[in-house]
Amino acid sequence: MDERLIRALFTAYPLNTFPLYLLQIIGVICFIKLPREKKANIHYLLPFFILSFTFFYETLGAYLNYNHELKYAINAYLGNTVYPKFNLFLFNIANRQIGTILYLILIKSWLHPSKKKYITWMIYIFIVLALVLQITGMELLYLQQPIIFSIGANMILIASGIYFTGLMTHKAYLDRNPLKLLSFWQVTSMLFTYTLTYISSVALIYLYEVNPVLGRALSNINTVMTIITLGVLTLIIASPLLPNTFEKEPFYESN
Amino acid sequence: MNPTEDQIYVIIFSTLFLGGLMSTFVVAMVFIHRQRQAQNRLKMDQVKSEHEKTLLNIENEIQQETLTHIGRELHDNIGQLLSLAKLNFGSIKPEKIAEGRDILGQAIQEVRGLSKQLNLDWVESISINEFIEQQLERIQNTGFCQTSLEADFELIELPKDQKLVLIRVIQESLNNAIKHAFPDKIQIRLHENGMRKQILIKDNGKGFDSSQKLNGSGMFNLKKRMETIGGEFYLTSAVGKGTEITLTLPN
The missing domain is CATH 3.30.565.10 (Histidine kinase-like ATPase, C-terminal domain)
Structure with a gap:
């Protein structure tokens, strides 16, 4: 195995990677143990996919920090010769674009069928805006993308608002205890992740230039919140194996 | 305090403010949900008790209707049959007595039929x-x-x-x-x-x-x-x- 990959996997960023590995291992074990029909159910398959996808891009990101040739080559291909050490292109594509879309789809899966169309439209609008901003060169793929991030974050916040509206108005949700609903905790953790990182993400470069210590401290909020969000995703995957611990989600076609 | 420090404070306080705002939002959502849940439960209880009351009234009305029907049947049908049977038994002719027995049998059958209507079990069958x-x-x-x-x-x-x-x-x-x-x-x-x-x-x-x-x-x-x-x-x-x-x- 590539020595750089081993270094990236085990020594690069222990605060980020070890909890992620643990969650990924638990997630894989729980997903394997799920009955066949649940494995094919979007309510378990999507959280597992998001967890695995996060594990994949975080590992790839760490690896690129050791495999400089590959990183420089990708940056050069994208036209970034000024900051060849950045691997923001990966973060932008995986976290800020695909990640936002995946989380929007996740929220959509918990909504009442009549509300799903709003999220579908939000996803289309987000994709179009992200493409337009990048193709026109307003936000380059290999640099910070505050506009795309803020559009995505706002959409997540609106989608969370739609979820909470359903929680308070729909009979199926009124019959349940929200504190025992994993969808409630998932949406809450996403809400906090995007809110707490909103300002710091938009002003990250500025913060790193002016006060790197504070910049790193604020970016750690993102790391911790991401791990909490992934933790709830793992619990969703494990929920069928923990009977009587959580309440059944409404609007699930088969669980 | 220089402008850079000011900006950093703005960033920190904005983050804290947004975090606080979201916490308040989520806690408020849970409180409102609880309140609505209680209201919903109260409403459901009211609907249930109204439903039960309606069913009870309906059962009473059906029984009342059944009693009226039974009263009418006793007077118009069974009463007539018994009177006819009495007349036949008063006769010395054997065929009249046999006819009276048949009428009595018919009256007994009618009474059995009516007795089944006295409770609401017939509704289920x-x-x-x-x-x-x-x-x-x-x-x-x-x-x-x-x-x-x-x-x-x-x-x-x-x-x-x-x-x-x-x-x-x-x-x-x-x-x-x-x-x-x-x-x-x-x-x-x-x-x-x-x-x-x-x-x-x-x-x-x-x-x-x-x-x-x-x-x-x-x-x-x-x-x-x-x-x-x-x-x-x-x-x-x-x-x-x-x-x-x-x-x-x-x-």
């Missing part, structure tokens, strides 16, 4: 079609008017509460037709309208102006009762053109 048939036969036997029943389906598997309400509403609709409309003919049709089953009760009696509000009348009660089981009650009538009642069954 009878289908709505059978009940309608019995009611129409009873009306026809009095010679009051002609009746007919057309059914595209048999209504057997119904929950007891729905059955009780339907029985009472059909009974009351027929009573109203007899008491107020004086029709020559009463027709009942059971048919499917799209995905929903309907019972149509039609008479060619004198009718009334149905554009006037139903509130406060017996019809309003019937409508409310159908709604308690998730069904619908719809009435159309015009002076001189009879009345048509549509009972839409719950899904």
